[in-house]
Amino acid sequence: MQPFTTLTAIAVPMHEANIDTNQLCPTRFNKVPRGPRFREILFYDARNRPDGTPTEFVLNAAPYDQSGIIVADRNFGCGSSRETAVYALYEFGIRCVIAPSFGDIFSANCAKNGLLTVVLPEAECADIRRQLQDRPGATLHVDLAAQTVTDLEGRAHRFDIHEVRKRCLLQGLDEIDRTKQYSAKIEGFERGYYQSRPWLAARG
Amino acid sequence: MTAHTMFDKIWDAHVIDEEEGEILLYVDRALIHEGSSHAFAALKRRNQSVARPQQVFAFTDHYVPTTGREKGIQGIAVDEIRNMVIAQHENTKLHGIRLFGFDDPAQGILHIVPPEQGITQPGMLICGADSHTATHGAFGSIAFGIGASDMTHVMATQATWQRKPKTLRIVVNGELGFGVAPKDIILAVIAKIGAAGGVGHAIEYAGNTFERMSMEGRMTVCNMSIEAGARCGMIAPDDITYAYMDGRPWAPQKGAEWDAAMALWRTLPSDPGARFDREVTLDAAQIEPMVTWGVNPEMASPVGAAVPDPKTAPDERRRSDWAMALDYMGLKAGTPLQDIAIDRVFIGSCTNSRIEDIRAAAEVAKHGRAKVPAWVVPGSKTVKRQAEAEGLDKILTAAGFEWRDPGCSLCTAINGDQLQPGERCASTSNRNFRNRQGPGGRTHLVSPAMAAAAALKGRFTDVREIIK
Numbered sequence: 001m002q003p004f005t006t007l008t009a010i011a012v013p014m015h016e017a018n019i020d021t022n023q024l025c026p027t028r029f030n031k032v033p034r035g036p037r038f039r040e041i042l043f044y045d046a047r048n049r050p051d052g053t054p055t056e057f058v059l060n061a062a063p064y065d066q067s068g069i070i071v072a073d074r075n076f077g078c079g080s081s082r083e084t085a086v087y088a089l090y091e092f093g094i095r096c097v098i099a100p101s102f103g104d105i106f107s108a109n110c111a112k113n114g115l116l117t118v119v120l121p122e123a124e125c126a127d128i129r130r131q132l133q134d135r136p137g138a139t140l141h142v143d144l145a146a147q148t149v150t151d152l153e154g155r156a157h158r159f160d161i162h163e164v165r166k167r168c169l170l171q172g173l174d175e176i177d178r179t180k181q182y183s184a185k186i187e188g189f190e191r192g193y194y195q196s197r198p199w200l201a202a203r204g
Numbered sequence: 205m206t207a208h209t210m211f212d213k214i215w216d217a218h219v220i221d222e223e224e225g226e227i228l229l230y231v232d233r234a235l236i237h238e239g240s241s242h243a244f245a246a247l248k249r250r251n252q253s254v255a256r257p258q259q260v261f262a263f264t265d266h267y268v269p270t271t272g273r274e275k276g277i278q279g280i281a282v283d284e285i286r287n288m289v290i291a292q293h294e295n296t297k298l299h300g301i302r303l304f305g306f307d308d309p310a311q312g313i314l315h316i317v318p319p320e321q322g323i324t325q326p327g328m329l330i331c332g333a334d335s336h337t338a339t340h341g342a343f344g345s346i347a348f349g350i351g352a353s354d355m356t357h358v359m360a361t362q363a364t365w366q367r368k369p370k371t372l373r374i375v376v377n378g379e380l381g382f383g384v385a386p387k388d389i390i391l392a393v394i395a396k397i398g399a400a401g402g403v404g405h406a407i408e409y410a411g412n413t414f415e416r417m418s419m420e421g422r423m424t425v426c427n428m429s430i431e432a433g434a435r436c437g438m439i440a441p442d443d444i445t446y447a448y449m450d451g452r453p454w455a456p457q458k459g460a461e462w463d464a465a466m467a468l469w470r471t472l473p474s475d476p477g478a479r480f481d482r483e484v485t486l487d488a489a490q491i492e493p494m495v496t497w498g499v500n501p502e503m504a505s506p507v508g509a510a511v512p513d514p515k516t517a518p519d520e521r522r523r524s525d526w527a528m529a530l531d532y533m534g535l536k537a538g539t540p541l542q543d544i545a546i547d548r549v550f551i552g553s554c555t556n557s558r559i560e561d562i563r564a565a566a567e568v569a570k571h572g573r574a575k576v577p578a579w580v581v582p583g584s585k586t587v588k589r590q591a592e593a594e595g596l597d598k599i600l601t602a603a604g605f606e607w608r609d610p611g612c613s614l615c616t617a618i619n620g621d622q623l624q625p626g627e628r629c630a631s632t633s634n635r636n637f638r639n640r641q642g643p644g645g646r647t648h649l650v651s652p653a654m655a656a657a658a659a660l661k662g663r664f665t666d667v668r669e670i671i672k
Contacts, residue, residue: 017525018399018500022637027618030239031267031288045639050625073521075400078433078500079637081335083242083351101403104369104435105335105349112353162367164226175353176250179361182221182228186363189220189230199456199465200232 003172009068013129020079063137077106207475242352312584315554322452341438342422378488386421387651402434440473498529513537549578553615556632557583568656574604575662
């Protein structure tokens with residue numbers, strides 16, 4: 001996994017709440033193997049008319065076709081567990097989403113793919129979106145080690161992140177390798193667990 | 205002695221280890237579908253085997269066609285869709301995973317089949333490659349959806365790293381009104397707490413309304429926990445649960461096995477006085493048949509209401525959300541919900557495709573004839589056979605409904621079943637997101653009885669006026 005340390009990138013404001021994973025990656029693209037094709041799939045139905053011609057959607061034109069950060073409203077990434085929503089963001093070049101809240105499964109999926117989700121209070125998100133609205137194409141600076149997002153006025157917004165998620169992102173750690181170190185503990189757990197649940201041991 | 209919640213008891217029983225507040229949990233069951241191809245690709249890249257293949261169960265549901273099944277897998281017209289079904293067959297065979305596949309007599313949706321087979325049991329921790337895995341919490345288990353990376357991890361290690369969510373108890377007491385279904389309860393809950401109201405929480409549904417409810421109804425309620433943003437939803441196991449489990453293929457066998465299981469299961473319900481981080485209460489008698497009018501499940505109102513005016517929204521943000529929703533849905537503020545004409549009806553999905561749902565639809569279908577195309581897609585071949593044994597398929601087809609083969613179908617719209625742009629559908633599924641049922645499609649979520657009623661009238665109607 002690509003480590004995430006700091007990021008200075010064009011940030012696109014998205015004002016709507018509850019942007020769901022179906023919008024990020026319409027379900028019919030779930031069968032596409034992971035890869036660069038997902039760049040075109042991000043927000044496909046918002047970016048394309050039924051005849052295939054591009055719409056006025058914000059990501060379709062400069063400067064936001066070069067976005068690396070999305071600043072959104074509440075409950076971003078709600079809905080399905082499909083990780084293709086994250087593949088689409090990643091292939092488009094998005095490395096960080098800032099919002100007041102996220103779908104739980106979505107933010108877990110982001111962390112597993114080197115994409116940082118930052119939770120900031122609703123008023124701060126709204127304020128940053130307003131700044132971006134006034135200066136299209138401006139960049140935000142995100143520093144994971146310091147846990148800050150620096151806005152256009154130079155104000156550093158501090159955010160919370162779980163220590164383990166932070167370390168995994170900073171170092172690009174592979175989770176399966178990490179868990180392999182627990183193999184003996186897992187097997188030990190299983191012995192006790194199945195002793196107290198013989199009906200599961202019998203059937204698997 | 206400290207009083208514990210059911211969630212805490214099951215969680216604690218699955219803790220393998222902890223790292224700075226991240227918990228390594230043991231997984232009893234992993235549930236996957238054709239879309240888990242991304243997880244198998246990741247296993248292959250790492251040259252990784254599946255740790256406990258006998259604890260992984262696979263289902264052919266998302267991509268499977270709901271007609272023309274007699275032509276077999278090779279009869280699936282679209283190459284990409286057919287290849288997903290074939291790839292799943294090959295991947296599960298390679299790793300020794302039990303597949304309820306295309307031709308299996310128990311084939312069906314991954315949230316319908318495991319309970320039918322006794323694979324879902326009280327006290328378990330279940331991970332599914334699908335957000336509606338919360339369904340299985342109806343048995344008193346912790347069940348949640350995970351993405352492809354996490355599923356790869358579960359298949360490789362039989363464990364998962366999670367942080368403990370907060371607990372939210374949703375208490376509903378009282379008798380449900382005539383014509384009001386479990387679907388209406390969960391839509392009313394989401395309308396009350398919001399689509400993000402449960403984020404970061406595990407929900408326990410409690411109160412005598414659920415104590416009287418069938419397993420089918422409980423599954424419908426738990427199923428849509430994710431639509432409230434919650435990680436999972438659960439209901440305490442009781443005699444209704446145990447009666448349902450009895451005799452199912454993977455359930456403990458009667459005798460010593462069953463007795464040992466029962467001894468554990470009976471300890472699971474939350475202790476009296478157990479503390480929850482939050483609590484929400486609803487009165488069952490106040491709940492009416494619900495219809496969604498917007499583009500997320502919190503945008504729902506009782507059938508007697510009108511499309512709300514964004515000007516009356518409680519805050520600025522919702523004002524713009526509602527206006528955008530009405531624009532997409534092609535609706536005018538103030539229009540009575542019962543004046544909205546529909547083009548299609550879909551009765552199915554992991555929310556509402558169980559035998560009771562088919563019975564409810566058939567009961568309404570007896571009273572008329574469908575005015576618009578109306579599909580009934582049972583959740584599994586088991587449900588389909590039972591419905592046919594009860595003659596429900598005859599009732600439905602005589603009323604002009606179409607009786608199809610099991611799968612996710614028009615809920616997730618990836619098998620080719622989809623709405624045309626602008627088409628308006630009364631649907632028993634779980635998500636009314638934009639483009640969910642097909643690009644430009646407009647989805648209104650309702651109960652099976654309300655969907656059947658809408659089919660008979662060609663518009664939304666109060667089902668209580670039909671069945672009386």
